[in-house]
Amino acid sequence: MAYLHCLPPSVEPRVSDHIPQIIDMIKQIIDNGFAYSVDGDVYFSVEKFPSYGRLSGRRLEDNRAGERVAVDSRKRNPADFALWKSAKEGEPYWESPWGPGRPGWHIECSAMSAAYLGYSFDIHGGGMDLMFPHHENEIVQSCAACRESNISYWVHNGFVTINSEKMSKSLGNFFTIRQVIQLYHPLALRLFLMSTHYRSPVNYSDVSLESASERLFYIYQTLQDCEDVLLQHDRACLKETVPQDIASRISDFQNSFLISMSDDLHTNVVLGALSDPLTTVNDFIHTRKGKKRELRIESLAALEKTVRNVLATLGLMPSSYLEAVHELKEMALKRAKLSEAEVRQKIEERDTARKNKEYEKSDEIRKELAALGIALMDSPHGTTWRPCLPSSLQQEPAIAN
Incomplete structure (x- = not known):
């Protein structure tokens, strides 16, 4: 536990x-x-x-x-x-x-x-x-x-079901937390469980766990990117004020958190509300307009602190964003039955195919990895990869909890 x-x-x-x-x-x-x-x-x-x-x-x-x-x-x-x-x-x-x-x-x-x-x-x-x-x-x-x-x-x-079927030893679909965290990060399981209100039934499926893993990676990678930017500045020299629109976003998020948790622990609503501050952080880091914003670093520091406090309250705060990102990638490789070296080799094969204008082969490599839960990300600095929901699972019907 x-x-x-x-x-x-x-x-x-x-x-x-x-x-x-x-x-x-x-x-x-x-x-x-x-x-x-x-x-x-x-x-x-x-x-x-x-x-x-x-x-x-x-x-x-x-x-x-x-x-x-x-x-x-x-x-x-x-x-x-x-x-x-x-x-x-x-x-x-x-x-x-x-x-x-x-x-x-x-x-x-x-x-x-x-x-x-x-x-x-x-x-x-x-x-x-x-x-x-x-x-x-x-x-x-x-x-x-x-x-x-x-x-x-x-x-x-509420009860736990497996692919909408009751979990029980007699049906042969019973497994333990220890078995789940052999393939999925423990905090991905926690995020998955908190994505449903505690009184509602929880429908466990591979799609659900993969989606939770992808979401958790996005959260931690965003905060790690934010931390990388902040490390380049002396926080002691930062102003205590932030632009009014950022202050309003932070206030709205904090109020949503307090109201949702006070109303019978609606953790699912809080997790949904995380999207706004995280999107704002990514805008400040990656978009041209965001990089030019006044009090950009102060805003990033305030947003990161707010999100960190909420994650800590929910029990989703890792000891290190960087370590958690690495662990999530390791788990994704384990589920895909690939090594980091094998993924690197696939990326190199794809780079060669693109240079040779073999675009069909390039696309095939991307699709092959995506089917296993490995998404390739192209940038001016080269190609990297991140965990994603395997395309082989995306055809499964969505089931409401």
């Missing part, structure tokens, strides 16, 4: 280390009149909690029991769920006031959350499939143990 710039959790508790806290919480729930024990099992009485279902919007009468498992006739209500389960042969167990057994699925999370965060905390997350019954049950059992229990925000992420 460190490769993806994900911060490590402060605590990674184990259920087996928190059995006393779990038993204490169950005792509280029973003492408060919300649970009952039967033959060594303890069940939560959902009828005692009128607001049960408030998170998912499901009513108690909508929950049809017995569809997936047999209904336990010892329950007062088929919807009652286990807080403690009596020991069964071959299963681990712990001693409790109700006899040997183990915790129910839901109580574990409530007890460990309360142990480290208290009964009230800011954010609780999980997959969309956990909203019911897991998170509903967490809410009622926590509130039953402590009336002041409260979680300010619930965040539920």
